[in-house]
Amino acid sequence: MRYSKLFGKTTQQAPADADSVNARLLTQGGFIQRQLAGVYNFLPLGLRVLKKIQDIIREEINAVEGQEVLMPALTQRENYDITGRSALDILFHLTGHNEAAYVLNQSHEEVVTPLVQRHTLSYRDLPVAVYQIQNKFRNEPRAKSGILRGREFNMKDLYSFHADYADLEAYYERVKAAYFKIYKRLGLGERTVIAFASGGSFSKYSHEFQTLADVGEDTLYVCESCSIGINKEIIEDQKGCPECGNEELVEKRAIEVGNIFKLGTRFTEAFGFSYTDAAGEQKPVEMGCYGIGPSRIMGTLVEVFNDEKGIIWPASVAPFKLHLLTLGMDEAVKEKAEKLYHELISEGVEVLFDDRDESAGKKLNDADLIGIPLRIVMSKRSLENGGVELKRRSEADSQIIPLSELKNHL
Amino acid sequence: MRYSKLFGKTTQQAPADADSVNARLLTQGGFIQRQLAGVYNFLPLGLRVLKKIQDIIREEINAVEGQEVLMPALTQRENYDITGRSALDILFHLTGHNEAAYVLNQSHEEVVTPLVQRHTLSYRDLPVAVYQIQNKFRNEPRAKSGILRGREFNMKDLYSFHADYADLEAYYERVKAAYFKIYKRLGLGERTVIAFASGGSFSKYSHEFQTLADVGEDTLYVCESCSIGINKEIIEDQKGCPECGNEELVEKRAIEVGNIFKLGTRFTEAFGFSYTDAAGEQKPVEMGCYGIGPSRIMGTLVEVFNDEKGIIWPASVAPFKLHLLTLGMDEAVKEKAEKLYHELISEGVEVLFDDRDESAGKKLNDADLIGIPLRIVMSKRSLENGGVELKRRSEADSQIIPLSELKNHL
Numbered sequence: 001m002r003y004s005k006l007f008g009k010t011t012q013q014a015p016a017d018a019d020s021v022n023a024r025l026l027t028q029g030g031f032i033q034r035q036l037a038g039v040y041n042f043l044p045l046g047l048r049v050l051k052k053i054q055d056i057i058r059e060e061i062n063a064v065e066g067q068e069v070l071m072p073a074l075t076q077r078e079n080y081d082i083t084g085r086s087a088l089d090i091l092f093h094l095t096g097h098n099e100a101a102y103v104l105n106q107s108h109e110e111v112v113t114p115l116v117q118r119h120t121l122s123y124r125d126l127p128v129a130v131y132q133i134q135n136k137f138r139n140e141p142r143a144k145s146g147i148l149r150g151r152e153f154n155m156k157d158l159y160s161f162h163a164d165y166a167d168l169e170a171y172y173e174r175v176k177a178a179y180f181k182i183y184k185r186l187g188l189g190e191r192t193v194i195a196f197a198s199g200g201s202f203s204k205y206s207h208e209f210q211t212l213a214d215v216g217e218d219t220l221y222v223c224e225s226c227s228i229g230i231n232k233e234i235i236e237d238q239k240g241c242p243e244c245g246n247e248e249l250v251e252k253r254a255i256e257v258g259n260i261f262k263l264g265t266r267f268t269e270a271f272g273f274s275y276t277d278a279a280g281e282q283k284p285v286e287m288g289c290y291g292i293g294p295s296r297i298m299g300t301l302v303e304v305f306n307d308e309k310g311i312i313w314p315a316s317v318a319p320f321k322l323h324l325l326t327l328g329m330d331e332a333v334k335e336k337a338e339k340l341y342h343e344l345i346s347e348g349v350e351v352l353f354d355d356r357d358e359s360a361g362k363k364l365n366d367a368d369l370i371g372i373p374l375r376i377v378m379s380k381r382s383l384e385n386g387g388v389e390l391k392r393r394s395e396a397d398s399q400i401i402p403l404s405e406l407k408n409h410l
Numbered sequence: 411m412r413y414s415k416l417f418g419k420t421t422q423q424a425p426a427d428a429d430s431v432n433a434r435l436l437t438q439g440g441f442i443q444r445q446l447a448g449v450y451n452f453l454p455l456g457l458r459v460l461k462k463i464q465d466i467i468r469e470e471i472n473a474v475e476g477q478e479v480l481m482p483a484l485t486q487r488e489n490y491d492i493t494g495r496s497a498l499d500i501l502f503h504l505t506g507h508n509e510a511a512y513v514l515n516q517s518h519e520e521v522v523t524p525l526v527q528r529h530t531l532s533y534r535d536l537p538v539a540v541y542q543i544q545n546k547f548r549n550e551p552r553a554k555s556g557i558l559r560g561r562e563f564n565m566k567d568l569y570s571f572h573a574d575y576a577d578l579e580a581y582y583e584r585v586k587a588a589y590f591k592i593y594k595r596l597g598l599g600e601r602t603v604i605a606f607a608s609g610g611s612f613s614k615y616s617h618e619f620q621t622l623a624d625v626g627e628d629t630l631y632v633c634e635s636c637s638i639g640i641n642k643e644i645i646e647d648q649k650g651c652p653e654c655g656n657e658e659l660v661e662k663r664a665i666e667v668g669n670i671f672k673l674g675t676r677f678t679e680a681f682g683f684s685y686t687d688a689a690g691e692q693k694p695v696e697m698g699c700y701g702i703g704p705s706r707i708m709g710t711l712v713e714v715f716n717d718e719k720g721i722i723w724p725a726s727v728a729p730f731k732l733h734l735l736t737l738g739m740d741e742a743v744k745e746k747a748e749k750l751y752h753e754l755i756s757e758g759v760e761v762l763f764d765d766r767d768e769s770a771g772k773k774l775n776d777a778d779l780i781g782i783p784l785r786i787v788m789s790k791r792s793l794e795n796g797g798v799e800l801k802r803r804s805e806a807d808s809q810i811i812p813l814s815e816l817k818n819h820l
Contacts, residue, residue, distance in 0.1 A: 007477045007538050008529055033525055035482050036512075041525055042480040044540075050480070067417045070452040070460070072445050073483065074547060074562045092504050094514075096561070097551045102446075104504075104514075115443055115451055119418055128417050130454075135545075137484060141507045151506070152484045 001044075001320070003354040003366075008033070008043030010366045021215065022299035023146030025311050029369050031319075038143025038151035045370070046298075048319040050154065053294040054133050056185045056316065057156045060178045064171075066131040066158050071111045073137060077101035079110040083270045090138040104137035109267045109289065112159045117273040117285075123163050126275060126285070127171060131158035133294065145217070147299040148255065154295040160288045163275065165264070168286040172262055175290050179209055179258055186297060187314030191304060192257060195220055195229035196242055199261070205234075205242075206261045209292075210254035215303050218256055221249035229254065255300050258292040311371030312393050320352040321410065323372040327360045327379035337378045340388075340403065349410060368393070374409070411454075411730070413764040413776075418443070418453030420776045431625065432709035433556030435721050439779050441729075448553020448561035455780070456708070458729040460564065463704040464543050466595045466726065467566045470588045474581075476541040476568050481521045483547060487511035489520040493680045500548040514547035519677045519699065522569045527683040527695075533573050536685060536695070537581060541568035543704065555627065557709040558665065564705040570698045573685065575674070578696040582672055585700045589619055589668055596707060597724030601714060602667060605630050605639035606652055609671070615644075615652075616671045619702075620664035625713050628666055631659035639664065665710045668702040721781030722803050730762040731820065733782040737770045737789035747788045750798075750813065759820060778803070784819070 003009075008030035017023040017034055026032045031046030042050055058068065077093065080086035080103055092104040105111060116128060136155045143151050158175065162168040176194070183192040188211050195208045210220055210229055220229035223241035230238050230249065240247040268274070268285040277283050298317075305312040315321065322344065326337040334355075341353045352372060354363050360379075367375050375398075377389040382400060390409055391398035401409065413419075418440035427433040427444055436442045441456030452460055468478065487503065490496035490513055502514040515521060526538060546565045553561050568585065572578040586604070593602040598621050605618045620630055620639055630639035633651035640648050640659065650657040678684070678695040687693050708727075715722040725731065732754065736747040744765075751763045762782060764773050770789075777785050785808075787799040792810060800819055801808035811819065 005475075007479070007526075007540055033528065035521065036484075036486050039482045039484050041482065041521070043529075044477045044479060047478055047480050065415075067454045068457055069417070069454060070457050072449045072451065072562045073545065074446075074449050076446050092506075094502050094504055096502075096549050111445065111451070116417075118443065119453075130417055135483065139506050152482045 001352050003352055004356045006030070006044060006352075008045060010369050017144075017146055020144065020146035020148070021306060022148060022302040025302050025306055025369070026146065026299075029311055029371065032147065036151075038140055038149065038153075040147055040150065040295075045319045049298055049313070049317050050294055052317040052319075053186065053297050054154075054156070057182055057292055057294060058133065060182045060185075061131050061156065061158055064129070064174050064178045066129045068132065069115075069130045070132050070134060071105070071108050071115070073104050073135060074102055075105055075111055077103050079114070083110055083267060085110065090140060092137050092139050106136055106138045107289075107291075108132070108157055109159070109263070113267045113271045113273060113287070116159070116161050117268075117271055120161065120273070120275055120285070122276045123278055126161060126163045127167055129158060129160040129171065131156060131290075145299070147295045148217075148303075150295065153293055156292045156294060158290040160290070161268075162286040162288070163277065163283065165262075165286050168262055168264075168288050172260065172288050175260060175288070176207065179260070179290075179292070182292065183209065183211075183257070185316050187301065187316060188257065188297075188304070193220070193222060193227045193229045193254075195231050195254070196234065196238065197231040197259070198234050203262045203264060206259060208256050209258035211257045211300050211304060212252050212254050213300070213304050214253050216253040216255040218254050220252050220254045222252050223249055255296075255303065257297055257300055258290075260290045261288060263287040263289055306371075309365070310369030313371045313373060315373045318371070318373050320350045320372050321374065322349055322351045323354065323367050323370065323375045324351050325354045325363050325367060325375065325377045327363065327377060329357065330380045333378055333380055333383060336383065340376075340378065340406075376406070411762055413762055414766045416440070416454060416762075418455060420779050427554075427556055430554065430556035430558070430709075431716060432558060432712040435712050435716055435779070436556065436709075439721060439781065442557065446561075448550055448559065448563075450557055450560065450705075455729045459708055459723070459727050460704055462727040462729075463596065463707050464564075464566070467592055467702055467704060468543065470592045470595075471541050471566065471568055474539070474584050474588045476539045478542065479525075479540045480542050480544060481515070481518050481525070483514050483545060484512055485515055485521055487513050489524070493520055493677060495520070500550060502547050502549045516546055516548045517699075517701075518542070518567055518569070519673070523677045523681045523683055523697070526569070526571050527678075527681055530571065530683070530685055530695070532686045533688055536571060536573045537577055539568060539570040539581070541566060541700075555709070557705045558627075558713075560705065563703055566702045566704060568700040570700070571678075572696040572698075573687065573693065575672075575696050578672055578674075578698050582670065582698050585670060585698070586617065589670070589700075589702070592702065593619065593621075593667070595726055597711065597726060598667065598707075598714065603630070603632060603637050603639045603664075605641050605664070606644060606648065607641040607669070608644050613672045613674060616669060618666050619668035621667045621710050621714060622662050622664050623710070623714050624663050626663040626665040628664050630662050630664045632662050633659055665706075665713065667707055667710055668700075670700045671698060673697040673699055716781075719775070720779030723781045723783060725783045728781070728783050730760045730782050731784065732759055732761045733764065733777050733780065733785045734761050735764045735773050735777060735785065735787045737773065737787060739767065740790045743788055743790055743793060746793065750786075750788065750816075786816070 015027040033041040094102040219232040222229045226243045265284045274282045344351045385400045387402040425437040443451040504512040605620045609616045629642040632639045636653045675694045684692045795810045797812040
């Protein structure tokens with residue numbers, strides 16, 4: 001992609017929501033644009049990152065036999081009356097023609113439960129796990145923290161259905177392992193711990209995945225030997241680490257980047273969702289749910305990986321693998337850069353090519369702000385010195401390498 | 411994919427919306443499930459088809475330099491007040507905390523215009539074209555026709571912005587050509603004509619792409635020598651074919667599968683979106699919009715390609731390329747089929763493997779209903795006769811081919 005043609009350029013102007021680091025850097029970098037508090041447009045650069053995050057999640061959920069579906073946002077309010085959740089403060093209500101009462105789903109238990117029920121006749125249809133990657137709507141009293149907490153935001157939600165609680169527990173452990181793989185691939189593995197949180201009315205605990213970060217909204221008490229956290233909300237009832245009993249817990253701030261629940265029969269009973277077992281008896285269906293928000297992950301990555309110059313994307317989710325810049329107006333340099341750009345594209349390398357006639361300072365600053373992991377500068381000087389200047393966004397030093405060696409660095 | 415594990419099996423039961431052929435066959439085939447009138451769940455088979463349609467559209471829109479973005483559904487009502495469209499009957503209204511007035515976008519002119527405005531400073535930033543593939547919401551008085559007309563439905567909407575009307579007209583012709591490529595790749599090329607329709611307050615004409623089908627809601631007057639239609643709404647004012655003057659037009663029914671508009675300055679003026687030209691003068695920005703609904707395309711394909719047994723998918727959008735069935739309980743046959751299934755997968759062939767212990771009749775009927783273009787049956791008899799039975803869904807006859815020749819038929 002030529003940067004000169006890209007829709008959504010960098011800006012030095014601080015946006016209205018600049019109090020949040022992710023909103024400021026993503027807006028200034030040309031990734032997102034605020035529509036209203038908690039609602040964002042994703043520009044081409046931002047959508048590329050979001051899709052890469054979604055694809056990593058999709059691959060790992062497919063690997064635990066999740067089947068992808070797509071459920072609607074618009075749903076009859078009746079389904080929330082059945083589960084007793086239609087008075088939820090965050091639920092958006094709408095009225096259609098003839099006084100039809102609708103809501104916008106804030107989560108999809110009220111849709112997925114009757115959907116799976118309709119297709120589950122006997123024990124042979126269980127277990128089954130379905131997920132979607134889709135937008136949720138929540139009437140947040142105060143939307144803040146950029147794309148960390150939105151009124152409309154992207155979510156991967158997986159729901160599993162089981163013949164008994166033991167099968168739910170076994171699958172829950174498989175998803176837990178899949179989540180750790182996801183955070184590792186996203187570059188968040190080392191900073192992300194599993195935390196015990198309230199299970200609500202469903203079970204003793206639920207589990208959250210929490211990325212340790214000073215800007216986080218949540219407070220955790222972390223057992224540093226087990227890499228396990230306890231959410232502040234249950235610390236009163238939970239003395240010490242649930243794994244090893246260690247009572248020397250360290251208070252830390254963290255951003256919630258996922259959560260998983262054993263729902264048991266909370267929703268299946270509300271919809272009368274039971275199945276016929278091998279002996280012909282009706283049994284309740286046990287249910288689990290597992291969420292990760294790709295847009296929230298994107299915001300978290302920016303909160304965690306940045307410096308005073310801009311974003312530092314992990315390679316796995318960077319909008320492009322390589323940022324190619326020309327410096328100076330020398331026509332021979334421009335020609336050589338055009339040639340390299342076309343070679344890289346033909347080899348399938350994702351490259352952002354800053355072909356603008358802008359000052360060296362502007363182009364280098366923009367590259368730092370955008371945060372692509374690898375930067376290649378071609379200039380008269382670099383060519384005289386034998387090639388191109390290569391610099392990793394995460395490192396301070398650059399080096400001149402011959403063009404012929406570029407491939408070894410990709 | 412093993413059919414035994416697939417979420418969403420076939421059913422013979424007619425759904426509530428069985429008066430629409432697309433809703434009946436897609437529901438019975440396990441592609442979709444109705445949530446409420448005009449709102450559908452996409453099951454794994456249906457989502458596969460939807461994504462293939464989206465990918466074809468995405469490729470052709472990228473080829474005319476459309477840049478993909480993602481705009482929100484939730485938007486401040488204020489933007490519709492600015493364009494005078496907040497009283498639109500089909501607009502869903504919502505109220506947030508503190509009486510915040512929101513709407514759900516029924517189209518995105520009110521979002522994309524100020525978005526592009528913010529990133530367009532001078533003539534150097536024009537032309538620019540951005541698109542998204544995202545869900546629209548419309549408060550339809552009566553939702554009918556299955557997924558042809560929905561309250562929540564999937565849409566590709568492209569918007570282009572130009573320094574003058576001539577540039578808009580040139581780009582409009584490029585998109586028109588891209589649309590014809592899309593319909594050709596979707597298998598609808600031969601049945602789809604371009605039709606002249608009202609340009610509303612924007613221009614004399616707009617253009618619709620109409621797939622000829624007896625079930626269509628629209629009435630066209632078609633010039634059979636030019637393959638051009640005139641929508642009934644403007645036939646009074648338009649005597650004869652706008653291209654050749656032919657007055658012998660044939661009345662036909664059709665399904666609208668796309669439309670394109672030269673909006674001119676209708677929306678850019680409302681938002682005060684002008685640009686500075688090379689001479690330093692402020693000029694109005696000219697705008698076009700171009701829509702295709704992937705979910706409506708999916709419904710149209712089913713309306714057009716079906717027989718009394720079920721759906722007949724074009725290969726380009728079929729959920730799988732190949733439907734592999736075993737008949738009978740012979741263990742040697744099952745083993746050979748398992749081996750073939752794994753070979754096909756390892757070669758990257760998309761195959762649906764019906765590995766169930768069901769009767770031959772049930773499995774063959776299900777295959778016809780689902781409508782995958784190529785069916786391979788392995789049975790004791792087929793193996794005795796030298797291989798597998800191959801049948802195309804669109805043809806009546808089958809043939810026995812040696813396993814070694816299967817690749818030549820894919």
